[in-house]
Amino acid sequence: MSLIEPILMELSQEAETTRKMLERVPPEHLGWKPHEKSMSLARLATHIAEIPGWAPIVLQQDAFVLSDEYTPAVAGDVAELLEMFDKNVAAAAEAMRDQPDERLLATWQLKRGDEVLLEMPRVAAIRGLLLNHMIHHRGQLSVYLRLKNVPLPPVYGPTADEGI
Numbered sequence: 544m545s546l547i548e549p550i551l552m553e554l555s556q557e558a559e560t561t562r563k564m565l566e567r568v569p570p571e572h573l574g575w576k577p578h579e580k581s582m583s584l585a586r587l588a589t590h591i592a593e594i595p596g597w598a599p600i601v602l603q604q605d606a607f608v609l610s611d612e613y614t615p616a617v618a619g620d621v622a623e624l625l626e627m628f629d630k631n632v633a634a635a636a637e638a639m640r641d642q643p644d645e646r647l648l649a650t651w652q653l654k655r656g657d658e659v660l661l662e663m664p665r666v667a668a669i670r671g672l673l674l675n676h677m678i679h680h681r682g683q684l685s686v687y688l689r690l691k692n693v694p695l696p697p698v699y700g701p702t703a704d705e706g707i
Contacts, residue, residue: 596631
C-alpha cells in the first residue's frame with residue numbers, strides 16, 4: 544500500500560462529514576462573529592472550503608511563499624461555498640492519486656519571503672496542513688453553528704441533535 548492511500552480514504556471520510564456541516568451554514572448569519580477577534584461565519588466556512596485546494600500546491604511545488612497581498616475569500620452564499628468545497632476536494636484527491644512515495648517523502652516548505660516557517664515531508668504537510676487543519680476549523684464551525692441553534696450533523700457518532 545502506498546503512503547497516500549490511507550490519506551485518500553481519510554480525505555473522503557472527512558470531506559463527507561465536513562460537507563454536511565457546511566450545508567448547515569445559515570445564510571442569514573453569514574456576517575455573524577461570536578467575538579470581535581473571530582472570523583465571520585462566512586469567512587470561517589470559506590476557509591474550510593479552501594483548505595483541500597492546497598493539496599496541489601503541496602504536491603506540485605517545492606515551497607509556497609505567503610504573500611502580504613493575499614485577500615481572504617468569502618463565499619457569498621452556501622451554494623458557492625459548497626461548490627468551492629467540492630471542487631477543492633476533487634482537486635485534492637486528483638493531485639494525491641498516484642503520487643509516488645518518494646515524492647510524498649520529499650521536503651516541502653512554507654515560507655514568508657526567504658524565511659522558512661515550516662519544513663516537512665509532503666505527506667506530513669498533507670496530513671497536518673490539510674486534513675488536521677480542516678478538521679480543526681470544522682470543530683470551530685460546529686461551535687458557531689451551535690451558538691446559532693443550528694442542529695449539528697453526526698461527526699464521529701451521533702450528536703445531541705441527531706439522537707442515538
